[in-house]
Each structure stands twice: as C-alpha cells, then as structure tokens.
Amino acid sequence: MAINWFKYSSPATFYPLAGRISPWFAGAAAILLVVGLYMSFFVAPTDYKQGEGYRIIFIHVPAAWMSMVIYLVMAGWAAAGMIWRTRLSSMMATALAPTGAMFTFLALWTGALWGKPMWGTWWVWDARLTSELILLFLYIGFMALESAIDDPRRAARASGLLALVGVVNIPIIYYSVQWWNTLHQGSSIKFDGGGVQSSMTDIMLWTLLIMALACWLYTIAVVLTRVRSIILERESGSVWVKEMLQEKK
Amino acid sequence: MKTRHKRMMLIVLGLAGVALIVMLVMQALQSNINHFFSSSEVVAKKSPQDRTFRLGGLVEKGSVRRDDLLVHFRITDNIETVPVVYSGILPDLFREGEGVVAQGKMGADGVFAAEEVLAKHDETYMPPEVAKALEQAEQSKQNSNTSPAAAIPAAVSTDVPTPGASE
Numbered sequence: 001m002a003i004n005w006f007k008y009s010s011p012a013t014f015y016p017l018a019g020r021i022s023p024w025f026a027g028a029a030a031i032l033l034v035v036g037l038y039m040s041f042f043v044a045p046t047d048y049k050q051g052e053g054y055r056i057i058f059i060h061v062p063a064a065w066m067s068m069v070i071y072l073v074m075a076g077w078a079a080a081g082m083i084w085r086t087r088l089s090s091m092m093a094t095a096l097a098p099t100g101a102m103f104t105f106l107a108l109w110t111g112a113l114w115g116k117p118m119w120g121t122w123w124v125w126d127a128r129l130t131s132e133l134i135l136l137f138l139y140i141g142f143m144a145l146e147s148a149i150d151d152p153r154r155a156a157r158a159s160g161l162l163a164l165v166g167v168v169n170i171p172i173i174y175y176s177v178q179w180w181n182t183l184h185q186g187s188s189i190k191f192d193g194g195g196v197q198s199s200m201t202d203i204m205l206w207t208l209l210i211m212a213l214a215c216w217l218y219t220i221a222v223v224l225t226r227v228r229s230i231i232l233e234r235e236s237g238s239v240w241v242k243e244m245l246q247e248k249k
Numbered sequence: 250m251k252t253r254h255k256r257m258m259l260i261v262l263g264l265a266g267v268a269l270i271v272m273l274v275m276q277a278l279q280s281n282i283n284h285f286f287s288s289s290e291v292v293a294k295k296s297p298q299d300r301t302f303r304l305g306g307l308v309e310k311g312s313v314r315r316d317d318l319l320v321h322f323r324i325t326d327n328i329e330t331v332p333v334v335y336s337g338i339l340p341d342l343f344r345e346g347e348g349v350v351a352q353g354k355m356g357a358d359g360v361f362a363a364e365e366v367l368a369k370h371d372e373t374y375m376p377p378e379v380a381k382a383l384e385q386a387e388q389s390k391q392n393s394n395t396s397p398a399a400a401i402p403a404a405v406s407t408d409v410p411t412p413g414a415s416e
Contacts, residue, residue, distance in 0.1 A: 201376060
C-alpha cells in the first residue's frame, strides 16, 4: 500500500487531517501526564543519595529530550521545505519552534532548581549547560528571524538556513558529558552497541519514560493545533479557506 | 540530476562543512571547554599556576578533617591526589568518596585553596534499601576475601573461604 505523502503536504488536505487527529493526541497526553505525575510523586521510591529532590528528573529529562528532538524535527521540516518547496514544511517548522523553546527553557529552569540543592549552584558554564543555553538562543533566533521578514517564502528560507546550521549543536549537547569534563552528570540511559543500559531502578525508569511519552504526545497535539492556525493565516486568500468558512456559516 | 537532488546535495554538503568547522574549533578549544582539571593534570602542572581554575575529582575517603571553620580534604582521581583547604558552607552532597568540583588557586605550599566547592553527583538513582543491600554485598565480599571467620550470608557471597588462607 503506497501512501501518497505529497497529498498531505498540501495545506488544504492537511488542515482537516490535523484537526481530526490532534484531539486524540491531546487526550492521550493528558492521561499519560496524570499517570506519570502520580508515579513521579507517589510510586517512584526515594533516592538513596538525593532523597526526594531527585524527583525533578521526571520533568527535567523529558523536557531536555524534547528540546533536542523538536529541534531535529524542525530542522528536518526546514530541509524538506528547501528541497521540495512544499508550503506546509515551513509552516510545520514555524509551528514547532515555540514548543521547542518552551521545553528548552523548562529544561534549563528545572536544571537550575535541581542544581542549587544538589550541586550547590544554580548555574555553571560547563559544556552541557552552555550548549543547552545556545539551543534556547537558536530557537529564539529562528522565531525572531522568521517573524522579521514579511514575505513568507523569504522568511522560510532565511530561518530554515539558521535551523539547519544549528543542527550541529544537537550532538554537542548530547555527547557533551562524554567528550568533556562537566559538572553535569552523564546519561542515566545509555545506548551502546544496540543495547540499552540504565543506571536507574526500573520503576524510576518507567516513570521517566511515561513522562517522556506524555511530552511527545503533548507536543504533537499542540503543534498540529498551532499549524492549523498558521495554515489559515497564510492561506487566508485562497479559495478553499473561503469555501470552508462559507460552509461554516 | 534533478533540481531537488541538487538542493539535497547542497544541504548535505553545507551541513558537513559546518560540522567540520565546528569540530575543528572545538578541537582547538578543547582545554577551555573542559570544566575542570583532574588531580593528575594538576600534579603534572598542566593547570594554570598563578590564576584561578577548577579542580575536579573524588573526595578521598578518610581525608576530610575539620579545623574550626576550615575544612581540609584531598581530591583524587585514584591516580594522584591534591590536598585542598576550604572555608565555607559545603553542599549537602559533599561526602567522602563522592564527586566534587572546587574552584580556587594553587597555594605555594602545594595546597589548593578553594573559594567555592560544588558537589558532582553521578547518574545512578536507586532506593536506599537497594543501595544498602549493594553495600552489604560489597562488604561481605571483601570480608570473605580477608577473614573467613566473618559471618557471611550464603545468599550474598558465593566465595568459599579457604581456612588459613588469610591472616
């Protein structure tokens, strides 16, 4: 069965599709968030070294993961837009940026709140923290550049280029704790040679993964909703939008 | 070659170029990106001699000595150790055998005078009971190697002590 993906790269067909599927993602995200938060506070055990304070990991790590994943997806859409010149691509990149910036800020903020009681400082300029801060600036730069240029095509090209160049920062963030001496600890979940190893107790790991999945679903729901308003805004002069609005009346 | 293939190539080549540049820059800045020097590097005089830098490693077990407000301890990377003196509040996670990053200057007497001490914890998370069980298992394993007289739960240690082998 071959799906004609290009059919959905047209805003006119993607708009109703996004509207149909986004509530499902929102609902699933809400359920998983409730389960995940309950597990974070009441099911996951106290840590032997950090006591109750370590529980901030259940929001800190999913937020940090999302900040990186969203950037990769955003850059992927930007590249797709440059290669195939599909209108939807740049709209998707634009829709992803604010959520990515929010998760980056959340990762930095929860990291500071965690750092103060455990390390003894809100902030240090080590490789992990600094590269994550650069990621926040990349998101902000992308959004600023995109909105500074009036012509959507030129805006997409300029901001897309910035998004693509910024991709090199992602492996730097991820591997910073291995490549250099940092105050930030290494990854609790390691991928080596196809196997996955975790240095957390299973129940803590499951709680973390459920919270991460909730963040994924939240992101999908929010981005689909946001892209719908971007589509309406940019296509407001087109026939299909006018027809749709007429039908609604 | 179609136009879109050309664009694809251009993006891939562009990204590879940027990645190469960043790699070279990071290679050149390697020592500046590292957040701290290890005790071996300090002993080998690779750290700055007359200005502030950060020293990181483990707090050597049994090295912490409190002298009024001053805290004396040694930072080790299990190869070399550097003595440190610090006056101030230590973070809660500051413990013997745990990670630490101290910022300060090397004194003329070879003692690192720290102005700030931060705790560096690792990426292991587990409940206290599990940590305790692991510690006990570790201890009884060590005991079984040294003194056969020590009572060892059979479930923890599988080593069969040979009588008279130790002491």
